[in-house]
Amino acid sequence: MDTMKLVILETSDVHGSIYPINYADNSYREVGVGKVATLIRRERAACPDCLLVDNGDMIQGTPLLYYYARFDQRRPNPMAVLDNRLGYDCAVFGNHEFNFGREATEHAVHDSKFPWLAANILNTKTGKPYFGKPYIIKTYEPGFRVAVLGLITKYIPIWEKPENITGMYFADPVETAKEWVPYLKGKERADIVVISYHGGFERDLETGEPTEMLTGENQGYQLCMEVSDLDVLLSGHQHRRISGAEIHGVTVVQPGCNGAYLGKVTLDLKKDGVHWTVSGKKSELLPVNGIVEDRELLKLTDHYEKDAQDWLDRPLGRIDGDMLVRDPMEVRMQEHPLIEFINRMQMKASGVDISLTALFNNESPGLPVNVSMRDIVSNYIYPNTLKVIRISGGDMLEALERSASFFKRYTGGPVEVSDTFTTPKPQYYNYDMWEGINYMIDLSKPVGSRIIKLEYHGDPVAMDGQYDVVMNNYRSSGGGDYLMFRNKPVVKDVPVDVTEIMANEIIEKKVIKAEVNNNWKLIC
Structure with a gap:
């Protein structure tokens, strides 16, 4: 086989949104993992070669996750339970992964059957990645190799309580990528490099003009412009809906928030001798509006939801x-x-x-x-x-x-x-x-x-x-x-x-x- 197609699916900033409801009054909302799951299954049926990535801010944001983190950690994290069943290949840390404290963060990592990536969260004593796994390599038949490098905005220490990130140093994501991408292309023989960065864009994607204060919180544009051999940038943090865009030849996508969209990047690949190259690529957003949620999947967390609902209704x-x-x-x-x-x-x-x-x-x-x-x-x-x-x-x-x-x-x-x-x-x-x-x-x-x-x-x-x-x-x-x-x-x-x-x-x-x-x- 000299050609193949790879689909990369991204969720980001889901913020604990599992059910399609508004917790203020339990009214119906077009959001949530239950709906996203239906889209994921549909995409896998159409193209078995799928890479599924969560780009961070997964475990905080709804009363259900608040109740779990504060009162119910005897059970596995409900987001990990669902994402395990959905077969995520990896997740990236977002800034809100640390909000509930170190124990909650480590609990979520432990409960996940997929690795959490953070190449630029370093151990202050050893200088090595704090959570151990900076990237993954996934091999598809016939021998095609794709690397996913996980990065997070370096702004975390500005926001987070010091005790929640003790022993961690948040290195510059651009400089970190410049170190790791050549390693992934060389030592790991990756045909394609994907960066999953929990951060956004501080510049206009077309003109490069600043669109916000250049603080270093959102360095997505800089990553695309300065990191060689980068093919795809999965972004987040800003809750923007970005698709159909390229920066310096890098395809970018950002799927909003709360599971209202599933990000999708399609790569057409051809074999050039011993290497695979991209012959075509595009990014798009798949809305969950009108999609029926996967009730079989949600049964896994219904007992969490019931306990949270009981707590919420206490006068x-x-x-x-x-x-x-x-x-x-x-x-x-x-x-x-x-x-x-x-x-x-x-x-x-x-x-x-x-x-x-x-x-x-x-x-x-x-x-x-x-x-x-x-x-x-x-x-x-x-x-x-x-x-x-x-x-x-x-x-x-x-x-x-x-x-x-x-x-x-x-x-x-x-x-x-x-x-x-x-x-x-x-x-x-x-x-x-x-x-x-x-x-x-x-x-x-x-x-x-x-x-x-x-x-x-x-x-x-x-x-x-x-x-x-x-x-x-x-x-x-x-x-x-x-x-x-x-x-x-x-x-x-x-x-x-x-x-x-x-x-x-x-x-x-x-x-x-x-x-x-x-x-x-x-x-x-």
């Missing part, structure tokens, strides 16, 4: 007043009782009187009159803990200006969100609202000069003054380009999930009053 207490979210834009433009409640809980748990938090996405429903755990985790979707850091008044002003840049400059008509917070990836979680200070945002002014009032206890905030502020661990590390918070003194660490803090408050008080104190205002 906690009541809300006196209205804490529902009807318009997320309004929540960000004027003070809302949900944000006030979260900030107040953070202040109480930490013992400081300045706090900041965000409305993480546009799907947050708010809290109904009768509150269950389902309502808590539907609004606070990340397993964050809290840190109190000491910042200057200048840092505070800079952070508020960063948040104020969330909006476009107002010139009339409705207020709009800045493109930098929606493209290429929605970043609604990067607009903070503060409690404990009084401030005013003027959207008619240019970015960087929109805070026209900033007071603490009735006095102007001193730019050289020192203030203790509580925030989640992601923000305290500088996540979301809040670089003014990075490496600031940590006054207190509160190692309790914010969801648990909220739930405990409702259980203790039984009734929570929905109220605001109007400490900030947005004007046009």
Whole structure:
């Protein structure tokens, strides 16, 4: 045989989405591993030579996975259970693989019958790959060899709690690829090299022009341009839907998030003497919309789901007043009782009187009159803990200006969100609202000069003054380009999930009053 076809299938940023449901109300959603599984089986039936890769952020993101990680690790990780049955060839670590702590990470790796790849996560003592397996080689008849090299964004230490990644060094993925790809082509005699990189693109795929701040978080474009002998780049992290694209001859794909799409790369190969070369290739996205989920597969995790659903429906207490979210834009433009409640809980748990938090996405429903755990985790979707850091008044002003840049400059008509917070990836979680200070945002002014009032206890905030502020661990590390918070003194660490803090408050008080104190205002 002098020709063959290879299909590479990619999932990425599934975020624990197994069932086609919205956990806020169990309504049906066109997402999830159950639906993706049907597509995978269909593709394998059409082309037996399939390579199946998960590109990271697998084990965090839904209440089911939260419940499992916090209360149910006596059983195998449900994502590993499903992916084992689906016959994944490998998985790559994503940044959210570390959120639940080292034990949860290692548990998922142990439960998986496929290898987890991380060429640039190095052991700080030995300098070797921390998890042992930087790549896989898979051989297909008649003797065709494909290599998959796993890489992760080097930004992990910026976001993650240090105790979750102790002993790990995150090397630059581009430099790591430059070291490994020649080895894979030479020593391992790989005909084709695929990089599965949990990261995205910081530049326009066609022009190469920057599309976001060049921080090094998303080096996909650089990988394609600088790494020789690279054939395919499987990407993720940004939750973008990318297909049909090539960069410097490298075929790229990115399948969104939550199992809404399956990424597919098709390689046409021909034998040139003793070597196989690519004669044609393309990438595409296969939507799960309208696809019937694989119920036989989902039976493997139905018992996990039942336990999580029971936990989610446990009653906690009541809300006196209205804490529902009807318009997320309004929540960000004027003070809302949900944000006030979260900030107040953070202040109480930490013992400081300045706090900041965000409305993480546009799907947050708010809290109904009768509150269950389902309502808590539907609004606070990340397993964050809290840190109190000491910042200057200048840092505070800079952070508020960063948040104020969330909006476009107002010139009339409705207020709009800045493109930098929606493209290429929605970043609604990067607009903070503060409690404990009084401030005013003027959207008619240019970015960087929109805070026209900033007071603490009735006095102007001193730019050289020192203030203790509580925030989640992601923000305290500088996540979301809040670089003014990075490496600031940590006054207190509160190692309790914010969801648990909220739930405990409702259980203790039984009734929570929905109220605001109007400490900030947005004007046009």
